Amino acid sequence: MNGSSIIGLPSVLSVGRTRRRRRIRPHQIAISIFLVMAALFFCVPIYVILVTSFKSMNEVRLGDIFALPQRWTFASWKYAWFAACSGMRCDGVSGGFFNSLFILLPSLVLSISLSMLTGYAMALWDVKWANGLLFVLFVCAVVPFQIIMYPLIKITGFFGIYGTTFGVAVVHAILALPILTLIFRNFFRSIPGELTAAAMIDSGSFWRIFFEIVLPMSGNILIVVLILQITSVWNDFIVGLTFGGHDAQPMTVILNNLALSDTGENNYSVDMAAALLTAAPPLIIYFVLGKFFVQGITAGALKG
Amino acid sequence: MPAVEFRNITKKYGASTVLEKLNLKIDDGEFLVLLGPSGCGKTTLLNILAGLLEVDDGEIYVGEREVSNLDPKDRGLAMVFQSYALYPTKSVRGNLKFGLSARKLPSDQIKQRIAWAAKLLRIDHLLDRRPSQLSGGQRQRVAIGRCLVKQVDLFLFDEPLSNLDAKLRTEMRIEIKKLHNQLQNTVIYVTHDQVEAMTMATKIAVMNKGIIQQVGTPDEIYDFPENLFVADFVGSPSMNMLDCVIDRANDSVSAVDQCDDLVFELNDYKWRQAATNGQKVKVGFRPEHFLQLNGMQPAAKYLRLERRAQFFEKSGRDAIAFLDLPSRTIAARVDPPYADRYRHEKVIPVLLPLNKINVFDAESGQRL
Ligand SMILES: Nc1ncnc2c1ncn2[C@@H]1O[C@H](COP(=O)(O)OP(=O)(O)OP(=O)(O)O)[C@@H](O)[C@H]1O
Numbered sequence A: 001m002n003g004s005s006i007i008g009l010p011s012v013l014s015v016g017r018t019r020r021r022r023r024i025r026p027h028q029i030a031i032s033i034f035l036v037m038a039a040l041f042f043c044v045p046i047y048v049i050l051v052t053s054f055k056s057m058n059e060v061r062l063g064d065i066f067a068l069p070q071r072w073t074f075a076s077w078k079y080a081w082f083a084a085c086s087g088m089r090c091d092g093v094s095g096g097f098f099n100s101l102f103i104l105l106p107s108l109v110l111s112i113s114l115s116m117l118t119g120y121a122m123a124l125w126d127v128k129w130a131n132g133l134l135f136v137l138f139v140c141a142v143v144p145f146q147i148i149m150y151p152l153i154k155i156t157g158f159f160g161i162y163g164t165t166f167g168v169a170v171v172h173a174i175l176a177l178p179i180l181t182l183i184f185r186n187f188f189r190s191i192p193g194e195l196t197a198a199a200m201i202d203s204g205s206f207w208r209i210f211f212e213i214v215l216p217m218s219g220n221i222l223i224v225v226l227i228l229q230i231t232s233v234w235n236d237f238i239v240g241l242t243f244g245g246h247d248a249q250p251m252t253v254i255l256n257n258l259a260l261s262d263t264g265e266n267n268y269s270v271d272m273a274a275a276l277l278t279a280a281p282p283l284i285i286y287f288v289l290g291k292f293f294v295q296g297i298t299a300g301a302l303k304g
Numbered sequence B: 001m002p003a004v005e006f007r008n009i010t011k012k013y014g015a016s017t018v019l020e021k022l023n024l025k026i027d028d029g030e031f032l033v034l035l036g037p038s039g040c041g042k043t044t045l046l047n048i049l050a051g052l053l054e055v056d057d058g059e060i061y062v063g064e065r066e067v068s069n070l071d072p073k074d075r076g077l078a079m080v081f082q083s084y085a086l087y088p089t090k091s092v093r094g095n096l097k098f099g100l101s102a103r104k105l106p107s108d109q110i111k112q113r114i115a116w117a118a119k120l121l122r123i124d125h126l127l128d129r130r131p132s133q134l135s136g137g138q139r140q141r142v143a144i145g146r147c148l149v150k151q152v153d154l155f156l157f158d159e160p161l162s163n164l165d166a167k168l169r170t171e172m173r174i175e176i177k178k179l180h181n182q183l184q185n186t187v188i189y190v191t192h193d194q195v196e197a198m199t200m201a202t203k204i205a206v207m208n209k210g211i212i213q214q215v216g217t218p219d220e221i222y223d224f225p226e227n228l229f230v231a232d233f234v235g236s237p238s239m240n241m242l243d244c245v246i247d248r249a250n251d252s253v254s255a256v257d258q259c260d261d262l263v264f265e266l267n268d269y270k271w272r273q274a275a276t277n278g279q280k281v282k283v284g285f286r287p288e289h290f291l292q293l294n295g296m297q298p299a300a301k302y303l304r305l306e307r308r309a310q311f312f313e314k315s316g317r318d319a320i321a322f323l324d325l326p327s328r329t330i331a332a333r334v335d336p337p338y339a340d341r342y343r344h345e346k347v348i349p350v351l352l353p354l355n356k357i358n359v360f361d362a363e364s365g366q367r368l
């Protein structure tokens, strides 16, 4: 019994004020245990990687992987960035980093600008065969990359961009176009119809409406797509491996070579540092972009 | 100022026909209110005129020009939407400006127009705010401002006041009306609020299920409804309707309600079509037309009713008495003191002037 119903207040009122003390139930314990295990599953390896990267090789050889470093050292990080060998080249992952960067930036610009415009046109303007196109896009979005890999190699070779960072970027952009177009189209469809109608009456210009009305309202979806694209392009391995040739391999491929290179003893602390360096950019992007997540972008457009 | 004409407009959504062969003409400088129940096609008709929807058949003329195939921006009109549809990422100034800079007006003229509209609508202190920082009434004024600055001759309003509270709605109603008096544009205004329709319109078009039921001045619509739908839809509480049979004897005509034992003498009724003896009709009269007994003889002929009042509904200025008839109840408006006086009596006497009666054919629903 709770106090307020004894003194006769309507029960509706009492709901919010006095809440029964919750007892912990068996299924809640089970869920908690599962969640803790899931968290450990990710956290333990990260912890090991982190501490290992700050150890010297002598310490690593002791084999106590959970111990904190006795002497913290940045030597492995420096070595991984500047001097570690992947295959014949010994300039660390830094070369791969810049390759990845030069792949990432053009592919972002290409894929997002193209898919956004296509999605905008399909959502808000009369496009002939728009429904057919939508279906094709949907099919394209689910076709596995491996099926079109060989033709794509031929095509990039024909255009002379095979083995360049730009070539890899173009392939990434092409692969991302269908799904991104679908995402943008659906987002633009959700803009209130009267808003676009007002813009049609006011201006009626494709570009003007895009740049002045639609684009400023797309902040949220742009952030989502950016995170999606940055992560998938940066973490990609197979596209970079297949289309990068000798000089345009992304950081992930370099990391792989570096860890597998079979000259001498495996330098674990360098491998760990290189892995962390490779994984860092998407993480940093999460934290930076997450800040710009603005809710309620259409607030105030409609009657409140 | 343009006249607007719809000719044989047909609009279908898939299999369902929303508008069929609709004809409507709106004169220069008219304030036409489209009145009708929800879902009858009012917004559809406006959107067709604005060019936002394509018609399946028919033509639209604005002035001399056929506009059926023009883009929305080329039709020379401005529209206020049911939701205000302000651009959320633009300031109020940006909202007003968008339609102008798209027309490549010189910037000093743009500034001048924005200042003019902002002053007229008293939003000059809000120009730098975002729509989300405005109240409902202010948003509504910005939406009107966005139309004003374009200085076009034809304004379309789609239920702009439907989400405002009663007081603000009354205020805005007066302001829009004033604006129309000042600018003399042609206005097409959609609403399903009767008070708005009656107070603002120079003409009302009553619509139902995609068909224009009647076009006329507010007085015509109110006093001489063309058919049962208009009679029933316009007015609150709605018109009393009694099933009667025409009785023609010698020189006199009357409508007899047998179950309720009422006889309406119709010798002075202005017939559109003469009724035949025995024809089934509906006799309609408004609650507001009842007179009360005050010792003076009313000028027109009247029918005296003395019935028990089942209950009264008082709303400050008025009291509606619901009078018992054998087959149903009818509503009669009386003054509140009069209602109080007769509250505990057995019957309340009221007079129904016979010149206020409407007669409709029971089958076709048309006015006789
Ligand atoms: N896109 C659409 N697809 C199918 N039917 C539609 C579509 N838009 C409207 N309708 C139908 O057309 C009819 C008229 O709609 P409309 O929006 O013109 O009504 P309205 O008179 O403006 O109503 P309200 O007063 O509620 O705004 C409705 O029956 C509606 O269901």
Ligand SMILES: [Mg+2]
Pocket: B042, B043, B044, B082, B158, B159
């Ligand atoms: Mg509507």
